[in-house]
Each structure stands twice: as C-alpha cells, then as structure tokens.
Amino acid sequence: MLTLFRNLVRSKVALVLIALLILSLAAFGITDIFSPGLGNGLARVGDRTIEASEIDRAMDAQLDRINQQNNANFTRAQFADSGQLVQTISTEISRQTVVEFLNQSGMEPSAQSIQDRIRNIPIFRSQINGSFDVNNYNRFLQNSRVTEAEFVRSIEEELALTTLSRGFSGAIDPPKSIADLTMLYRSENRRIAYMTVTLDNLTEEISETTEEELRDFYTEQQGNLLQPERRAFSIVAVNASDFIHKVEVTDEELENEYQAQLSRFSAPSTRTYDLLAFPSESSARQAIGELLADEPPAEVAAKYSGQPLPTEIKKQNEITPPSLGEEVYSAPVGLWSGPVSLNGTQWALINVREEEPGDVQPLEEVQDILRSELQVFKAEQAYLDSFDMIDDTLGSGLPLEEISELLESPIYTFPPIDPNGFTEDGLEVGALTGIDGAVSYGFDLYPDETSFRQDAGDTQFIIRLDEVVDGYIPEFEDVKDDLSIVLERRKQSEALGELADGITSRLSDGGFLTAEAEKLGLDVLRPQQALTRNSPQQTGFSRNAIEQIFAVGLDDHFAIPTNTGLRIGVVEAIDFPDSNTLDALSQSAKSELTPTFVSELENGLFSVARDTVKTTTNDQAIQDYIDQNMSPE
Secondary structure (H helix, E strand, O other), X not given: XXXXXXXXXHOHXXXXXXXXXXXXXXXXXXXXXXXXXOOOOOEEEOOEEEOHHHHHHHHHHHHHHHHHHHOOOOOHHHHHHXXXXXXXXXXXXXXHHHHHHHHHOOOOOOHHHHHHHHHOOHHHEOOOOOOEOHHHHHHHXXXXXXXXXXXXXXXXXXXXXXXXHHHHXXXXXXXXXXXXXXXXXXXXXXXXXXXXXXXXXXXXXXXXXXXXXXXXXXXXXXXXXXXXXXXXXXXXXXXXXXXXXXXXXXHHHHHHHHHHOHXXXXXXXXXXXXXEEEOOHHHHHHHHHHHHOOOOHHHHXXXXXXXXXXXXXXXXXXXXXXXXXXXXXXXXXXOEEXXXXXXXXXXXXXXXXXXXXXXXXXXXXXXXXXXXXXXXXXXXXXXXXXXXXHHHHHHOOOOHHHHHHHHOOOOEEOOOEOOOOEOOOOOEOHHHHOOOOHHHHHOOOOOOOEOOOEEOOOEEEEEEEEEEEOOEOOOHHHHHHXXXXXXXHHHHHHHHHHHHHHHHHHHHOOOOHHHHHHHHOOOOEOOOOOEOOOOOHXXXXXXXXXXXXXXXXXXXXXXXXXXXXXEEEEEEEEEOOOHHHXXXXXXXXXXXXXXXXXHHHHHHHHHHHHXXXXXXXXXXXXXXXXXXXXXXX
C-alpha cells in the first residue's frame, strides 16, 4: 500500500494533487502562492514565517500519538507516503492563521501568563520540592531540539487558542428552547400495535413458474449472471519467520550476547555515597573545585558553610526523591560531582565511594531466552540478505519452481480467482488476499509472466500468472434451478407486498388494524414497554425499524420487513416528559450542547481570520519538503 502511495506521489498525478492543495489553500484566502521572498520557509502568515522545523515537530507529535495508540512504529517516511504530511501542513497554516488574527486583534497572552504556564508544566518541576527546575527545562529544550524562543512561541500560541476556546465555553449558554427541543426529541415514547403478515396469510396462491418465465428471467438477469475474468496464480512468498529454522546460534554468540546484556539479567546494584549540602548553588560550585583537587571534604564544607550528610548505602529505587536517585546513579565512582538541587534551598555535591553489583542470573538460566532472540534477529538478517539472491535468480531467468528450491520455500498454486480474490464457488483464497498487493499486481501480469520481487511490508513475494479464464455468461440449463429459486422468491415478495399495500391503503382510509388482523386470523400485539429512539434490539425491533416507527405520526401506519414477512402496525400513542421532568433534563442537555456551539463559533472565527490575515505559501518549498520526507524510490 505504501508503495502505491509513493508511486502516486511521484507520478504525474502528484502534480495534480499539489495543484489541488494550492487551489484549496487559495480557497481559504491563502493567496500569492507564487510570491517570492519566503526563502526556504513553507508559508508566511501575517508577519510570521512557518519553517520546515515547525512542521517537523508537528509531524513528530502526531507520530508519537499514532505509535502510542496503536503500539506501532510508524515512521516519517510512511507518514509522508500515506499523504498525511500534506494535511499536517494545511492544518498548521490554518492554526497559525487564527493565532495571527488573535494577535492582530489584541488578544495575545501577556509575558507573565506565558512565564506562569511554563513554570507550571509538570516535567519542569523538581521532584525534590516541586518548584520550577531550570535544569529540567534546559534538558527538555535540548532533547526536543528546540530553541527557547521557539518553545515560548508555541506556549504563546497554545495559550491564545486555549483562552479563546475557554472564553467561548464560559460565555455560551445554549437557549432553553433548543435544550428543550433536544430532550423532547430524545425522550419521546411511542406505543404501537402491530401484526406480522407472512406467506401463510396470502389469500391467493402464487402461480408456478413456467419455462417461458424462467427464460425471460434468464435474459433479464444476464448482467448479474456474468462471471468475471478469473486468473490462476502460483506464488512464492517469504518472510523472516521462514528463516528461523535455517539459522544457528553458536555457544560463542550466546556467551557474547549474554555479556552484552549482563545488566538485563542482574539485580539492582547498591551504591555507597556521601552528600555535602550547601546553602547556594554558587558556594557548591566553588567547593567542588577544591574537592576535585583532593582537599579534605570536612574543611571544604566548613569553608563554604556546607554540611556533610550521613553516608548512605542504597539501591537506586530506595533513594528519595527519585530525581536524587538518578543523580547518584549517574555520578562517577570515586569523584565528586554536582551540584544538584536538594530542596530548593540547598544544593548538594555527590561522592560515590563504591558500587556493589547485584546478583547475576547465570547463563544457564537465560540461555533459552537469548537463543530465541538471537534466532529471530539472525532470521531477520537472513530475510533481508535474501532480497539480493531473489533478485539475482529472477534476473538470470530461473523459473519459479527453481527459485522455490533455492529459497527452500514452497510454491503455492491457487485456483482461478476474480479481482477480489474469490473463486467461482464464492470462496475467498485468503492465503493470496492476505499478502498485500498480490492479487492486484497479479492482474497486471501477462499470461505466463513472472513478476519481479514485490515488497508487501513484512513479506516478499514473486507471483506468476498461470491461466486466464475469460468472463462468460453461464448457459441457461446450468443456472436454471438457481434462477427458479430466485424467481419464486421474487413472486413471493411481490405477493406479500400486494397484500401489505392493500392493508396499509385501507388503514390510510380510516380502517382499523384489529379488523385487518381478524380477516387474516392474526393477533394484534403490543409491546409491554413503550419504544424510544434508543430502544435496544432486545425489544425485537432493529435500529431501522425504530427509525421507521418514529418517522410516522400519531395513528399513522408503518410496514417493517422481517426475515419471514412484514410487521404492519400503527402508532397508538406518543408521550413526552412533563414540564418538571423536561426542565431537569434540559440542564444536562445544555452542557452537552455547549461544545457544539463552541465549535460553530470557532469555525466562524476561522472564516473571519482567513479573510483578514494575509497568508502566502511557497509551493516549491512545500513540494521539496514532502519529497525529502518520503521514502526513497
């Protein structure tokens, strides 16, 4: 599928798609797309230029959400190949348009509110005393590869949009009339009476189907009887699991892997460490210089108003707060390090005296786990290495059977299937349709043609077209019995429909359901519970049936198909909640309606913003950016 997207985006169709993107942006007030002066920027919104790095961060954030929600490993290239990057660019331009409009309207956040927001972000707080920790803040900026100015701007934009949304929510009070209508609609109850009419209630016999009728029906149904072209294929497919039994793991490899992962099989180590606490960060920094010069710790502590704390012997998970444990276990052994914040008022220097490793599981206890993991790893490598061999054998013209032998992978031959993967008997060939793109690619082959190696994600396959079965219309005698059954059912349905039409016509003219039921010897049934729009299917009425019952008025009739006939009935009563109940229900409806009203107002604001803010796009830079993020050909 991704290959298809890659080919699509790089084809001439891509030019059309990019053109459509440009036109769609123009439709939203984003003009001057061919204007110079943007440099390498992708777009300019007001006085702001949207750089590729901003789209990078937006794309990475979306990828993080996708991968976390689906436990997947979706990459940037796959994101771009699937077309989602174009949408991300458009969304970011729209977002910046609203932010710029708010700024131009004087609704930008104050510097103090931005500062307060940053200081209250949990990941920037010290786990020791809960205050803002500048080290955590700088570490975040470094790990995120974002400058402080860029981060502050993102907070400013977030505050502007959040304040807008909260302002709408706080100011909107949906009218009681709309809330009442909403709850009247939801709370309406209906009581019905009905009878079930079946083929047994027909007053006239259905005529037997004649040969002439069958032949006429055969002619009428030739379009439905047409059998599509089907193709028979042979295929060789391999994935990493096919190589598991072919790889061996030596004792030496097992030992090396064990040593490389020794920490994985070791219990937590224990560290013995000292702390010197100082009243300020500056005094701690002065002290560490002398400690590293081997000055006596007690003298250095006294000189800079420090306080030695008792020697501790602890595992990392035993140290509180956890942030101090991280510092102790990242410090070098035998050297003073720091300073680190202790409680907001003190700063500490750390000296790890020694580290005692935890108990280690012997190789004998974990060798089965490591052997299995190494086999999987080596099988994946063998699978990747097989690509060149497959390509070479195909290039040398070897038939599929010999390629199968070389790969030690079986060749599978399937009966003729249609483009959807089904045989003439209606059976799906799942072994073939389960390989992404195999069927569609096979239908592009010429008779007796063998494909090149095709990439289906975690599977590589080679497919050969063995036979083409042309489409045809079956002979009358071959389908006569099936046509007879279908035509008989049609006659039954028409007869039942005529009976129902007569009944509903008389009901419309003032007739009574009980009288109609008596004529047919049927009982009139009434559900014990009134029906609502949300009545469950356990009541015996499907969602479509409920919709039909609520689509007619009081004393009006309905006719609902069932598996065996028709339910014909009338609505006998329609009940609504009393005024006191309605008032109580309307309060909850108001809270549910508020987000809808907010969304409509936000859409209206965006319409004004796009008409007010001048926006320019750099179409060539956008195309180059998309190309750079896509998978290589």
